[in-house]
Amino acid sequence: MTVNKQFNTKFMVELAMMIAIIVVMSLTPLGYIKLPGLTITFLTVPVAVGAILLGPLGGIVCGATFGLTSLYQAISGGSAFTAMLFSINPVGTVFLTLVPRILEGWLTALIFQALHKMVKTQKFSYFIASLACPLLNTLLFMSTLVIIFYNTPYIQSFAAKFGTSNPFTFVVAFVGVQGTIEAVVCFVVASILSRALYKILKTTM
Secondary structure (H helix, E strand, C coil): CHHHHHHHHHHHHHHHHHHHHHHHHHCCCCCEECCCCCCEECCHHHHHHHHHHHHHHHHHHHHHHHHHHHHHHHHHCCCHHHHHHHHHCHHHHHHHHHHHHHHHHHHHHHHHHHHHCCCCCHHHHHHHHHHHHHHHHHHHHHHHHHHHHCCCHHHHHHHHHHCCCCHHHHHHHHHHHHHHHHHHHHHHHHHHHHHHHHHHHHHCC
């Protein structure tokens, strides 16, 4: 009982720290870099680290925190892009900012756990999960955006500007550079941090 209580307390403290990091980052340029159209975000880094260290539940909570900061950006006007989407379809924007990020954290944790259990892939699990997180963020967010908003005049104006004729080419043109930057940064930073912290936390359990 004492061991379980200590573990639960340790888990909650670590989770609270990850939430705090996500919130603090979201309020600084480290969290969101504003560009025309989409915004580059490095919040996938703490989400990936949280998912790797704290498992599926931790991944869900970290992803949800990321999503809530994105929703705040939409409601407050911090992001011109999502603010416009919110004015077009508030319910759709809530779904867009929250659900993909929750799934992102959850799936990243599952990917890490599956790979970490196997001897042949264990040493690569940190790197693969750290790359999967930003890729899932882009894939899930843009898929949801296309499903809910693609036929709106606002998104069609971007499609016309890029000269794209279908959702796939629109996504590639819209997030090609941003998605690559996010993936590279998260892959490098999250894999290094998660691997180091995982070893430290495991030895102190």
